[in-house]
Amino acid sequence: DAGVIQSPRHEVTEMGQEVTLRCKPISGHDYLFWYRQTMMRGLELLIYFNNNVPIDDSGMPEDRFSAKMPNASFSTLKIQPSEPRDSAVYFCASSLRQLETQYFGPGTRLLVL
């Protein structure tokens, strides 16, 4: 398996623009997680899905952030409108079952100017 795939790997945008991050989990994994990592706040869980259904979105910072999982092989994290403080590395991870190992993607490095 290719592992968790994220795109784009890097994104530079201007404040106010919409940003869409994409993730393809490992085939057969039931859980998908979106994380954000910054120097100031470390690694934060934003939202996670089980069988395509959002289970916990309490980490989503604001209404500007939204996430969807239309099918088992694809998820998006959207920021609209983006702000400079959204600059971070966004990771997607998936796991086979509850309480099992999470496999992380390479991350998307987002810079909002």
Added chain:
Amino acid sequence: SQQGEEDPQALSIQEGENATMNCSYKTSINNLQWYRQNSGRGLVHLILIRSNEREKHSGRLRVTLDTSKKSSSLLITASRAADTASYFCATDAGANAGKSTFGDGTTLTVKP
């Protein structure tokens, strides 16, 4: 607040020495995992230890778990320069089962 907190924040050792990192947490857990992150990369899973286990080994890695003290340690023996990375513990606890909370990590530097 973070469930898992690593200690020390930074550790610098010579190649061949052992490195020990600690993780403390606040509430009861189902399991605890250790991950490694090389600079600019995603996290890589190292070891998962369940709440009913006390010790696990994987190659040069040894993880212990003391649920009475709510702490875990990661020992890397005979360290190599390639072990230079940040190490995170993640806990998966109680009602939040399925959701891991990561600490701030320990940055390990192994000098050749």
